[in-house]
Amino acid sequence: MLSEVEIEEINQELAGVPVKEAAGIEALKIIQRHRGWVSDESLRDVAAYLQMAPEELDSVATFYNLIFRQPVGRHIILLCDSISCWVMGYEQLSSQLRQKLGIGFGQTTADGCFTLLPNPCLGTCDHAPALMIDNDLYRDVSPEMLDEILGKYK
């Protein structure tokens, strides 16, 4: 069931588009903002609300890598794995990070705090390597900084 707030927000998106499907991505984002991820049930509910088949919406949801169709942790770590960061020490950072979290990419820490995802270029190549946690960008990150950064979210 969609919450009233969610419906309200989806309606706002619907007002700006000529066909309902066009609000699909926005609606998925809204759900994800409220619930962290898009479960099968949420997907069906949104699809029904937009008068789409679940398949139509899932086709879109599964195309984009930042719509989560599986549960995620409270915080999403996006570690840039593209070229400038790679040159500037991504691999070391990545193995340190995975070690500290005790998880691999695509996994969530046992305490549900972090989900770690690889991510293409964060557009801050002059301050590589970089990572993002939720809305916060961290640049020129060295493995030594990780404890402090992660500490903020625990």
Next chain:
Amino acid sequence: MATLFIDNAPYQVKEGKNLLEACLSLGFDLPYFCWHPAMGSVGACRQCAVKSFRDEEDTRGKLVMSCMEPVRDQARISIQDAEAVGFRAGIIEWLMTNHPHDCAVCDEGGSCHLQDMTVMTGHNYRRFRFNKRTYRNQDLGPFLNHEMNRCIHCYRCIRFYKDYAGGKDLDAMGAHNHVYFGRSEDGVLENEFSGNLAEVCPTGVFTDKSLKQHYTRKWDMTHAPSLCQGCAMGCNIIASERYGELRQISSRFNGEVNGYFICDRGRFGYEFVNSEDRIREIGVKGKPEIKDRDSLLRTAAARIREGSVLGIGSPRASLESNFALRKLVGEDNFYHGVADTEFDLVNLTLRILKEGTVRTPTLPEIESADAILILGEDLINTAPRMVLALRQAVRRGPGEALSARMNVPLWQDAAIRQAIQQDKAPLFSITPYPVRQDELATKSLYESPDDISRIGFAIAHAIDPDVTEIKRLSDEERMWTAHMAAVLLRAERPLIISGYGAGSEAVIKSAADVAWALKKSGKDVRLSLTVPECNSMGLAMMGGHRLESALDAVAHGHADTVIILENDLYRRAEKTLVDEFLQKSRHVILLDQVYHQTAEEADVIIPAGTFAEADGTLISGEGRAQRFYQVFVPDGPVQESWRWLQQLAEACGNRTLSHLRILDDFVLEIAKTCPQFEGIEHIAPPSDFRIGAQKIARQPHRYSGRTAKEAHIQVSERKPPSDEDSPLSFTMEGYHGIPPSAVVPFFWAPGWNSIQSINKYQIEVGGPLHDGDPGRRLIEPGDAHTPVFFAEQAAPFPIRPDCLYLIPQYAIFGTEEFSVHSPGIASRSPAAAITVARADADSWGLRDGDLLEFQFNGQEYKLAIQTNQQYPRGMGTLPIGLKGVPFMDLPGWIRLKPVERS
């Protein structure tokens, strides 16, 4: 015409096509995947690359995708260019990186487009040394098997399912080399045309689940050109057999009728042929010793001679069988085995088509209609294939306009679809309740049949004042009728559709008036009127009496022996009447294929061949005579009804059929003695037709195991049956080239083992078959005379307290008598419930699932109800033909029993 140079040789080709079509039409073997003749080009697979050169001087050229390039005069291309050849082989190499090596156990093997293209491009050696990706498969319901690992991502499945057929529950999931074609979760694919995926998919991802129950390779089956018996559309099919079992139905291309596609009832409804409920043996009540043809004929003949006999024909029996029965019992004693209401509706339809001024449309004509009015028909359930055509029609107009404006050819499917967005050509649908075609409609109205006819007549009046004005229309109705009339008048090729669905003569008449009025104003209009069964039209054309009079004749003692041809009377008249009729008849002789209630009452049962075991002619709703052919000769006494009836006549000493022996004799006799059927002798070559002294082989040249297939019974090979009725042979011996279009048993061409070989059978790709699409239209309107309008003045639909106007509702899966013997079809059958307006149910204090008790024609009934907010008040629908639904000759008023409230 344009001159196209292919590898330096000039060819004359049509302008406007793409290079791929042009090359294929010229007979070149150019591989492709994502392109499909019915669905156009999207340029995804990159398989069809050729070299294109600027001019004669250009020696380097550049690769282009032939499916994406229009034919231009003086264009120079090369198919054989080394880079092009290498690139095409490379595409296969890429596709094969992830394709499993499971051809040996894959249902597609031997009829696989991917196999064909792999051989065609010459890709042989595997250079990819890494792991393949794997997928999980889904359960897609009773019709289709899913094996995603075989997917080559040509996108043809969703282009058919979503774009072409309007399905919603199949889509592309994921991205990069992990795209997945499936549903959001396991579940039945809902679209009524899903089965076509088995043919559209170039590999073994989507395969026919019913075939899987008794799997046999294409090359090991005996095939015959056949006709779907599921409804009156007349779709052409290929029926395929092995070991005396019908194993597969596939679509047989006919550009005028069904094109490449058929519906799921047609594809999966064949299993009754193999079913346990088949009548396979001779049965004479009280005389179990009678097992052979001769004694049966003697016994039956004796009974026929004893009394006065009447015959009841059937809309699902061939023209030949109905004709034979009529000859046997005499014209005066020949009755139609259809409900009386249906008899009237179909006869009216026939009259309108014969005496009116407007033609029925072919499938391409439906697809090119630019404004459509549907009066009363729930088409997906009464004429399924037509909905697929309408789906193409509504985007045709906007597509053509955009194509011209953007200078992008119509076959650029993705581009045109993208540009069209939600735009569609006008389609008005006025039906008693919400229907599938509403998705296509610019405007849908839900009205009772009476009101539908009033709107119809009002539209006709708005077009032509000669049609009487309709009084007491509501403001809304007045506005819509004016609008619809104006839109139809603006169109160039309007199409009016109606038929038996609403059970109302007035609705059909109003549709005729609209069409005639448009014709009078100079429009190139078409009128399509549905009829219920595969030979309803043929039966009506043949003539005969109403069933009611047959019942009367026996009741009054004018007849006492009845011969029932391929019919279950309990589906044609109310139970008490049929009970009485059968009890009063001294002898009941039934020829039929599957046991049913009538069979239980019959005292002589004669096993008739199904379409798979018989030849015959059917007249489709369009008025097209077409021939179907036997696939195999069953063991035991089963044979064509017309053959039984001829033998019965002989045994009775009735000489009227003595001179008729084989199918051709019947066909010629019908053509000669019934002017309305003139021409049916030309719809297919006669039985003595030969190509180079050879018959046409029903079995492919690679048919295997024929000497071994019965070795467990007898070591020597049985003599194959001969076929005196058709130019087809039952074995692999015979002609294997391209035969006349009416007798194509299967599509197969050198290098093209898959169904894509249809290309080779067409004059040009996507066009008619080599010697024209099969069949002949028998009903053409009279010369352009002034129409005599019906111009009826129906009163508005009255809502009556304590009564409900009950009309029939049809179900693609469920209504048709035989197809429900297929477990898959049965599982898709809807609930046996009366549907009424929510407000009506509320007023009776009833809710979904409650029982409604009522009286109809003096009988008491009790059925569950279902409510729907969009139903008009005072009206309900009863799903016809379903298990658990008693026959009532609807429409009609039912009287509700007062509800006792606790």
Next chain:
Amino acid sequence: MKPLTGHIKADGTPLTLAEYEQLGGYQALRKALRMSPQEVTTEVKNSNLKGRGGAGFNTGMKWSFVPMDDPSAEKYLICNADEMEPGTFKDRWLLEGNPHQLLEGMLIAAYAIQASEGYVFLRYAYKTAAKGIRVALAEAERAGYLGSNILGSGFSLRMHLHTGVGRYMCGEETALLNSLEGKRATPRAKPPFPQVSGLFGKPTIVNNVETFSCVPHIISNGAAWFQSLSKNPQDGGTKIYGVSGKVNRPGAWELPMGITLRELIEEHAGGMRSGYRFRGALPGGASTDFLVEEHLDVPMDYGSVAAAGSRLGTGTVVVLDDRTCPVGFVHNLEHFFAQESCGWCTPCREGLPWTEKILRALENGEGRENDLDLLAMHAQALGPGKTFCALAPGAMEPLQSALNYFRKDFEQHIHEKKCPYGHTLH
């Protein structure tokens, strides 16, 4: 002259409307509204402004393809702010530092094509930019620069911010349109071009952030002035160049179009870090061919870089140093492209993962003799015109040039059965 970035504050916080106006902001819009749409387009065309999104097509020319015969027909204007090309970080600077400049450029462009709806398609990761743009949109609307009857001109524009949910493909302009329509970001067939049939089937212009940001300055100061900013008369304006990799001062700078690669790396980026030597560079993001030492004096304009066998692309340089394995470097790129392939056409969908797997095998010492042939085959067969869109050809540019310039490294990997740089991939 740094017209685009000169005013951006050192701390990178966005210029407020008041600050922007004080610097002459929205004067160009006022001026444009007094011109005819046609005149605006012509001025931009004459400025030789070439699209800064990577393809380098003349911007005014692109606008002129929009059919203007039906004034009532709906049209759309879209800013491509999806910046996801690895190694590229120039639009972020403009988006975060001066959103009003972008809005003004878009307003002028919208006026030129008479669009009624505008979108900024922003990649999800640019959270700060999103905030800034939202504020700027509200400010502009309040001040009458946006909305209906802008500055009393009778011209109206509604503007929306759309933030993406990932996928590099969203940057490809037709895939971007699909994404805005709520669909999968697969590219569309061309023709029809978006200028004729774009968003929701309506005429649409898509331009890059930097492209739009140039427009107010062109209108204010004229086409000739804009051209004079460049060192090359073929290309107008300044360009935001960037450098990343093992240099002393990675960063981005607005410079006259056509400065040399050497100036860029040695002067602006402060040269290579000590202990590292320059081996090569991608001049304009991940999908451009390597340039090597011999090219250091190539002017960084569209024509010159092309003549040197590469593309200016986004003008953001990624430097390859002598201690980084070129095979690993290219592997990283191909891994990216394989992941970001939309899955529509065969060569890209199947060919890129294969390429990636071969490079991984090479790096891990599992290379085989014919691997280089297979890589070369892919570089050839995924080239322009052979795939549906430009993603795969772009992916092949670094590969094919690496095979050319760093062939020895590739061979060494095979013959030594290990990465000579001691690198492995997991």
